[in-house]
Amino acid sequence: MLFNPKPKKRREELYDRGEELSTIEHSIEKGVPLIVLLGIRRLGKSSLLNVALSETPVKSVKIDARRVYSQLGSITQSALAELVLKGYLRAFPRERIREVLKGVRGIRIAGVGLELSVGKGINLSEVFERINSLGGRFIIAIDEAQYLRFSNARYPELIAWATDELENISFILTGSEVGLLEDFLRIHDPESALFGRAHVKIRLNRFERHQSLDFLRNGFEEIGLKVRGEELEEAVDELDGIVGWLTLYGYNRYLGLPHTGALRKLKEDAKKLILSEFSKLKKLSSRYELVIRAVANGRHRWRKIKEAVELLEDGRIDDKNFSNILNNLVRYGYLKKTVEGYFIPDPLVELAFK
Ligand SMILES: Nc1ncnc2c1ncn2[C@@H]1O[C@H](COP(=O)(O)OP(=O)(O)OP(=O)(O)O)[C@@H](O)[C@H]1O
Ligand SMILES: [Mg+2]
Secondary structure, three states: OOOOOEEEEEEEEOOOOHHHHHHHHHHHHOOOOOOEEEOOOOOOOOOOOOOOHHHHHOOOEEHHHHHHHHHHOOOHHHHHHHHHHHHHHHHOOOHHHHHOOOOOOOOOEEEEOOOOEEEOOOHHHHHHHHHHHHHOOEEEEEOHHHHHOOOOOOHHHHHHHHHHHHHOOOEEEOOOOOHHHHHHHHHOOOOOOOOHHHHHHHHOOOHHHHHHHHHHHHHHHHHHHOHHHHHHHHHHHHOOOOHHHHHHHHHHHHHOOOOOHHHHHHHHHHHHHHHHHHHHHHOOOOHHHHHHHHHHOOOOOOOHHHHHHHHHOOOOHHHHHHHHHHHHHHHHHEEEEOOEEEEOHHHHHHHHHO
């Protein structure tokens, strides 16, 4: 159902996104070696990726880099190799994996079930090379790929090499910390390994107002709940076109909450979630929170935000240091920069810091 709060997996559960989906599908068909899918949080990147992978006939593995990072604290080559190989094992006949792995340093396979163990000595490029050499196209999709930067391995270089040399392997990378992923890949930087490489970039946008309303209408129709037009309007006023929030509002109503109760619960839950997501930034510097609070409370110009933060800190802040904080908030997707100044792109993030 449309209001299912988990990332969607099947085409029928995905509202709209037809254009983005067909861009991904065509790119895969044409053998584009690198597809980058960008968008702030909760716009449906993982859902779109899942559906695209399930629709294409090309076999694939999906790796959630955020999850690997939270489990291991870094994204090692051996962890990635293990996930890639396990995905390969699921996608292709088992005999094949023996061939892939024959003689690869750092790997052991045992038993009829082909239990796989990947040691520290593994070389990911060798694994990619083997997979490539067996023929049969294979997509390596990495969700929240900006987390790959937490590693000793130089993944952009590795991906650049693979996209150049290995015709059977392609990559799809997603990122919600849009600026961070772009900085990490440095696709536009002449000095970087990925510069000038053939790639397709897709930016996921929030729904337009009419789409948000239509999404809610369809969702309620699907669960057989009659809802008044003003309620839909109000929900979209408050949640904008962020499909993740619209979905949770619909889900709360599906669970039986009335309109105001559903919105209230969503805001409470969202606030907890947003503050806990933000805590990793807060650990780096307490200024991040002061800045985002200043913006949430109506300061949008560089100078005004700075004055507000200085007032709270009761001292002057170095201009360069302050700009760094602001720019990082933009890179992480918490702020967007426009000609009118800095704004918070998600109304519930704004509310959480008011
Ligand atoms: N096109 C869509 N149609 C219906 N529901 C959607 C759609 N896109 C996303 N959703 C729903 O919105 C929520 C967020 O989606 P998803 O997790 O795919 O987004 P995301 O961009 O990957 O978010 P995050 O940045 O948190 O990883 C989920 O509940 C998902 O079911
Ligand atoms: Mg996601």
